[in-house]
Amino acid sequence: MKHVTLNDIARRLGISKMTVSRALRGEEHVAVGTKEKVVRTALEIGYRPDPEIAKLMTHMRQSKTRRAPPTLAFVWAENDPAPTPASWQQKLLRGARKQAERLGFELQEFHLQGRSMTGRRLSSILEARGISGLILSPLVSRTRGHVTIAWEKFACVVIGLGFARPALHRVHHHHYLGMMTTLRMLRKKGFRRIGFYCGSTINERMFRAWSSSFLAHHPLAKVAGLLALRKTPSKVDFMEWIEKANPEVVIDGGHIVVEWLKNLPIAKRPPLVTLGWRADYPQVPGIDQQPEVLGAAAVDLLVAQYQQNEKGIPKAPRIVMTEGFWRPSNLSK
Numbered sequence: 359m360k361h362v363t364l365n366d367i368a369r370r371l372g373i374s375k376m377t378v379s380r381a382l383r384g385e386e387h388v389a390v391g392t393k394e395k396v397v398r399t400a401l402e403i404g405y406r407p408d409p410e411i412a413k414l415m416t417h418m419r420q421s422k423t424r425r426a427p428p429t430l431a432f433v434w435a436e437n438d439p440a441p442t443p444a445s446w447q448q449k450l451l452r453g454a455r456k457q458a459e460r461l462g463f464e465l466q467e468f469h470l471q472g473r474s475m476t477g478r479r480l481s482s483i484l485e486a487r488g489i490s491g492l493i494l495s496p497l498v499s500r501t502r503g504h505v506t507i508a509w510e511k512f513a514c515v516v517i518g519l520g521f522a523r524p525a526l527h528r529v530h531h532h533h534y535l536g537m538m539t540t541l542r543m544l545r546k547k548g549f550r551r552i553g554f555y556c557g558s559t560i561n562e563r564m565f566r567a568w569s570s571s572f573l574a575h576h577p578l579a580k581v582a583g584l585l586a587l588r589k590t591p592s593k594v595d596f597m598e599w600i601e602k603a604n605p606e607v608v609i610d611g612g613h614i615v616v617e618w619l620k621n622l623p624i625a626k627r628p629p630l631v632t633l634g635w636r637a638d639y640p641q642v643p644g645i646d647q648q649p650e651v652l653g654a655a656a657v658d659l660l661v662a663q664y665q666q667n668e669k670g671i672p673k674a675p676r677i678v679m680t681e682g683f684w685r686p687s688n689l690s691k
Contacts, residue, residue: 362405370399382407429464430660431484431492435505436471439495444637446649447495450517453650454493457657465657468492470505477506485511491664493517493656494526510670513663515656519564525675527663529655532679533564536633536645537571537609543643543684544607544631550577551584553605553628555596558587560611568611568633593618600628607631613639635685643687651680 364382368375373392381388381396399405432454439447451467458465466489468480484492485508494505496518507514509524516528544552554572561568572585583603588595596618600608607629608615613636619627632644655678663669 362400362403364405366403367396367399367405370403371395427462427464428664429466429487429489430458430657430664431468431489432465432495433468433470433480433492434495435497436495438469438471442638446634446636446647450495450649450653453653454657455653456650457654458661461657461661463657463661478508481508481511490669491660493660513660513669515660515663517652517656519677524671527659527672527676527678529652529659529678529680530564531647531652532681533567533633534571536647536682537568538575539682539684540609540631540633540645541572541575541577543686544609545577549607551604551606552576552578552609553584553586553599553603553607554609554611555586555588555591555599555615556609556611557591557614558589561587572609591615593621597621609633610642610644613642616642635682640685641687643685645682646685647682648680655680 364375364378367378371378373396377388377392378396381393382400384393432451439445439451442448455465468483469475470477470480484490490511491513492507492515494514494516497505497516505523509526514526516526518530519528541552554568556568569585569587573581576584578584584605586599586603591614596615600622605628608619608631610616610630610632612634613632616630616632616639619630630642632639632642633647635642635644635646659676659678
């Protein structure tokens with residue numbers, strides 16, 4: 359005897375197989391009249407559903423509606439993020455969280471610098487919560503460069519180049535391009551004697567991308583004195599450098615000199631440009647590093663590993679760079 363299928367009912371009534379299936383499940387959006395016709399026809403031609411298939415389909419539908427989205431971790435490796443919504447760290451986190459949600463994941467924050475927290479303890483917490491992927495925030499200090507985590511249990515992405523060990527997949531802002539763009543914009547404005555004052559630690563952390571780009575693309579052949587990289591930047595040192603170097607314009611690595619410049623008379627105060635534009639200083643032009651884009655890129659790289667079940671220290675770490683854009687103002691020579 360021939361086994362009657364949903365297709366047989368659909369052909370008999372001239373409707374789709376999907377409509378037949380939904381009618382037999384009693385779904386509300388199927389018209390009552392249609393349901394009655396489908397049930398009557400099924401009985402007439404001897405349709406009997408396969409109990410195992412019906413059980414499987416019920417399980418799949420329930421799993422789809424009840425299952426919580428998988429969770430990824432965003433781990434602050436050193437200091438807590440600044441609480442202000444406009445801060446670089448909060449923008450980074452928002453970009454990562456938004457992209458995670460878009461891809462069907464939840465993103466939770468964790469803090470390595472918390473009391474009694476260690477990399478090993480964090481590993482145990484993440485494993486217990488079923489979290490198999492994490493994003494590690496930028497590492498600033500050399501002393502925290504090595505983070506002890508059970509890497510073999512997780513997919514991982516590090517934000518920034520930093521001093522992190524072991525070598526993992528990373529995303530970071532294209533700092534070399536940022537400096538190159540800044541110098542190009544200043545040359546268009548007619549500036550030639552361009553100075554750069556910055557802490558040496560942050561420059562070393564990005565493998566000297568800023569200083570090397572400054573030297574390679576500066577409009578002057580000789581820049582002696584115009585490049586000031588300081589292990590410990592200070593107001594006194596900055597004022598002495600301004601007096602000696604006499605720059606037409608100053609490039610700042612991270613808004614460390616904004617307030618210092620205010621102490622100079624307006625006539626002696628050079629224009630300021632920053633490599634880390636901030637919304638709370640809109641009058642200072644410069645490179646917007648777009649931390650939201652950076653955070654989203656970290657999630658993309660992490661989810662790619664998650665979907666391919668890649669965990670542990672990669673044999674060939676990938677580095678993904680994101681590009682900033684120039685935020686102009688009424689800067690003039």
